[in-house]
Amino acid sequence: MYFIGIDLGTSAVKLLLMDEAGNIKNTVSREYPLEFPQPGWSQQAPEDWRDAVLEAIPRLLAGFDASQVMGIGCGGQMHGLVILDSQDRAIRPAILWNDGRTEKQVRYLNEDIGRERLSRLTGNIAFAGFTAPKLLWLKENEPDNFSRIAKIMLPKDYINYVLTGVHACDYSDASGTLLLDVEHKRWSDEMLEICSVRKEQMPRLYESYQPIGNLRPDIARALGLSQQVLVCAGAGDNAAAAIGTGVIGDGGCNISIGTSGTVFISSKSFASDRNNALHSFAHADGAYHLMGCMLSAASCNKWLMEDIYATSDYAAEQAAISGRRLGENHVFFLPYLMGERSPINDTNARGCFIGITMDSSRSDLTQAVLEGVAFAIRDSVEVARSLGIEISSSKICGGGAKSPLWKRIFASVLNMKLECPASEQGPGMGGAMLAMVACGVFPDVETVCRQLVHVSSAVMPEEDLVEKYEKRYRQFRKIYPALKPLFPQLQ
Numbered sequence: 001m002y003f004i005g006i007d008l009g010t011s012a013v014k015l016l017l018m019d020e021a022g023n024i025k026n027t028v029s030r031e032y033p034l035e036f037p038q039p040g041w042s043q044q045a046p047e048d049w050r051d052a053v054l055e056a057i058p059r060l061l062a063g064f065d066a067s068q069v070m071g072i073g074c075g076g077q078m079h080g081l082v083i084l085d086s087q088d089r090a091i092r093p094a095i096l097w098n099d100g101r102t103e104k105q106v107r108y109l110n111e112d113i114g115r116e117r118l119s120r121l122t123g124n125i126a127f128a129g130f131t132a133p134k135l136l137w138l139k140e141n142e143p144d145n146f147s148r149i150a151k152i153m154l155p156k157d158y159i160n161y162v163l164t165g166v167h168a169c170d171y172s173d174a175s176g177t178l179l180l181d182v183e184h185k186r187w188s189d190e191m192l193e194i195c196s197v198r199k200e201q202m203p204r205l206y207e208s209y210q211p212i213g214n215l216r217p218d219i220a221r222a223l224g225l226s227q228q229v230l231v232c233a234g235a236g237d238n239a240a241a242a243i244g245t246g247v248i249g250d251g252g253c254n255i256s257i258g259t260s261g262t263v264f265i266s267s268k269s270f271a272s273d274r275n276n277a278l279h280s281f282a283h284a285d286g287a288y289h290l291m292g293c294m295l296s297a298a299s300c301n302k303w304l305m306e307d308i309y310a311t312s313d314y315a316a317e318q319a320a321i322s323g324r325r326l327g328e329n330h331v332f333f334l335p336y337l338m339g340e341r342s343p344i345n346d347t348n349a350r351g352c353f354i355g356i357t358m359d360s361s362r363s364d365l366t367q368a369v370l371e372g373v374a375f376a377i378r379d380s381v382e383v384a385r386s387l388g389i390e391i392s393s394s395k396i397c398g399g400g401a402k403s404p405l406w407k408r409i410f411a412s413v414l415n416m417k418l419e420c421p422a423s424e425q426g427p428g429m430g431g432a433m434l435a436m437v438a439c440g441v442f443p444d445v446e447t448v449c450r451q452l453v454h455v456s457s458a459v460m461p462e463e464d465l466v467e468k469y470e471k472r473y474r475q476f477r478k479i480y481p482a483l484k485p486l487f488p489q490l491q
Helices: 046-061 103-122 131-141 143-147 155-164 171-177 189-194 217-223 237-244 298-308 314-319 362-386 404-414 426-438 445-452 463-483
Strands: 002-008 012-019 024-031 069-076 082-084 151-153 168-170 204-206 211-214 230-232 253-257 261-267 279-282 288-294 332-334 352-354 393-397 417-421 455-459
Touching: 002 046, 002 155, 002 237, 002 426, 012 046, 012 426, 024 046, 046 155, 046 217, 069 155, 069 237, 069 426, 082 155, 103 131, 103 189, 131 143, 131 171, 151 155, 155 168, 155 211, 155 230, 168 171, 171 204, 171 237, 171 279, 230 426, 237 253, 237 261, 237 288, 237 426, 237 445, 253 362, 253 404, 261 362, 288 362, 298 314, 298 362, 314 362, 332 362, 332 463, 362 404, 362 463, 393 404, 404 417, 404 455, 404 463, 426 445
Parallel strands: 002 069, 069 230, 168 204, 253 393, 393 417
Antiparallel strands: 002 012, 012 024, 082 151, 211 230, 253 261, 261 288, 279 288, 332 352, 417 455
């Protein structure tokens, strides 16, 4: 039997074909464009996701017996506002998770509606990337489009709709809309009213591992698959990646260094921190998690390498950073290229280098970017630690985790053991594993994680570097507060 996992990312969709033993038989990826119509804005055409997925699946199955495909599961970029008209056509490009146009609406929600009320209704406060502020922005700035909305969806849910014709959403992804009562797993009537949304405009809610339907006949024919293939609800990318790395139960942790960076801490019960600096979301295993999210992580390094240095040889650039230089760099980097979410929640924040002198080198800047991302992830880890949560080790995944140097920096900055999964497939593997549960191959998410997820190696913190990075982190912590008043003036 085969299962297809879909990782609907920001720059590309990645698909994998996995058998019931967890062996990855094939992978395929397709890129699509990302639009930045104004500084700080970010959007994509849902039709580009659809076309990429429908083109990629036959290529994924080339040379394999397509009749053996039993299920499909999707993990996708969260928070994106996809709006469909009465004919289920996308009304406009989706406003993405890293879009910062909603500063006014976030301020209205957090200050006028009130953080305490929002937290009571949803378990969270408003962040620029969340879906609810985008709806308020749309209502104010594109009222004609707002009036045409028949269905409100999230990116991976649009792909599930294309495959099945069903309007569905899972709890983990719905958690990031600010429209879900996360603790009780239901759409919040009060939040829908605040955003002028009717419940019938919202998709039906499911657990991530539940089946939502079979393939539409026309889609099955086009893809060469059986109409009996089951599609599960899937999960937001971070929850799906956590399943793919086996992070479930109390106190499990996963750090993902992708386009964005996340700290994901699983829990069997609902919890939230007093200041809502971390997100309180549902998990794909049916329980809950806390999550800190930075908007620009590996994308900071990609920006420096490709846009500034005009190179794609990442390894060569990092090779110049010798071990003796770690913890000694005099250059700092704030990784706020798209503003920032956790824990500072500041759409005006911007990236910057500080501490550059005449003897600063190219490799100093590269090292500063790697360290700056690690310091920013630690900011969220410190919030979790302030709640009394003990995090002594974590799984690590994402494109940035392929760098031995970066993992070494992370381990010592965070002072924790980092475990590398044997299969580095993130949300795609998690999606396929959820599909296995939906198809009855495994009885629950805990069992599939226990049987299919394995650790291949670990990176330990180095005592001398831990001490050096502790000092550097304390210096890093002073930079943003000092620059915060200046950032709004730069817009």
